[in-house]
Amino acid sequence: MPETLTPPRAPRKDALENREAIVAAAATVFRREPEASLDAVAAEAGLSRRSIYGHFASRDELLAELLTRGGSRISTVLAGVHHDDPRIHLALVGAALWAEVQQVRVLAQLAVHGPLERTVAEALEPVRASVRDAVTRGVAAGWFRDDVAPETLARLIEEAAIAVLDEAVRADLTEPEGARLVMTIGLSVAGLSWQSAAAVADALPGPTTTATDALPGATATASTALPGPTTALSTPTHPRAK
């Protein structure tokens, strides 16, 4: 008897579906209008405002759900991303973010306003840490600019990436175009010339461009001809798509 601990019956199937619908609706609505009303969310989800309260006690609770989901989703994706070459690392992080535009955007959007700032901040912390680390290493290696404090630079890269995410959606670029742009702009802000950035992007097993073998700008370090970081680039066809 597997269900003796939970109250008599399991939650109904469609109820769960609706819950998902609400979260999804909240994601799309709050992305463009962080202050949108629950009415708007309900409409987007095809439900009544009243029934939202059947799933979430308050607006903030819904927000919190969005935040934690987005956060864990991102850190999961990011967990598999690492490379010794900070340039490649940065590019990979960019690509990983691109695969999660929706989530990232909601987080970033919500980051600005109100008391959830703290929650958002910790949700984004893994990304920040990853970027900060890469920046520090890149500066040490002499590839990235050293005329700004690393944390500042990291933040700028982060914000530039968000800008690209927005712009990519607005100008609706194709998946590969977008991914490439996130990577190269990040590297540009880090300090690379656009040609070098492009070279790094090309060196990756991207869906479009054929991978050249070595990095032109690479001097000494670990020039092990790019071990296969293929794991990070697998895009599992957004399960949240309507």
Add this chain to the structure above:
Amino acid sequence: MPETLTPPRAPRKDALENREAIVAAAATVFRREPEASLDAVAAEAGLSRRSIYGHFASRDELLAELLTRGGSRISTVLAGVHHDDPRIHLALVGAALWAEVQQVRVLAQLAVHGPLERTVAEALEPVRASVRDAVTRGVAAGWFRDDVAPETLARLIEEAAIAVLDEAVRADLTEPEGARLVMTIGLSVAGLSWQSAAAVADALPGPTTTATDALPGATATASTALPGPTTALSTPTHPRAK
């Protein structure tokens, strides 16, 4: 009798001062919280909410005032900025923007929300045009990246600049540091390596760094050893300061 056309008496002196105080307060308040209440603005201005309505018929009217002021202010400053070398031009625009952080930030902040989008857009149009033009020329000259549509690139530069403005305020950089950062990040996004960007920045009559004579990356064009675009860099000690 010089005042027969206007109603009996001219507006009182302190009333004008208060009006200014309100606008200034609105600028600072709305910069960090675009949806802030008039109560907040009043508090910042040291007045009562009620008396705001003595100067502005509605919240929107106050907003409109902010917008048009910011817009005209910026385009005035930008009017004197031009250079044949698109790299320098971009840097100069960055420096000019830096001198007007307050205004720019308010505009950009307000750009996102609501029905004033159109007003804001046209207020920022001169900046956009200037940047777009420089980008096009820079791409043509082979200095800037040509793998993205110019308008997209222009927008990205714009957003990166805004990000720098924010970050500079947050990490409170000194005036010259901030100005330099706006310039170099803009150029980075455009495609230059950070060294080249720094070289361009150094070549300008900046308040800190001594100007080196020529541009390392400069090949042929108009190498007339930098005519004096000093006009753009004059910072007239923000008159709006409290």
Add this chain to the structure above:
DNA sequence: ACTAACTTGCACAGCAGTGTGCAAGTTGTT
């Protein structure tokens, strides 16, 4: 010192949003 201009506080109407209770419906599950 007088007056008009200006500020202030308070009261009030109105609007939009949140969160709750309840009674009546609909629909999944057994």
Add this chain to the structure above:
DNA sequence: AACAACTTGCACACTGCTGTGCAAGTTAGT
């Protein structure tokens, strides 16, 4: 078929904001 789970619509209280009217105070200009 029956029951519980779920949704819905409506009513309601509450909050925070805008915008207005008015009466009383304060202050700049003459």
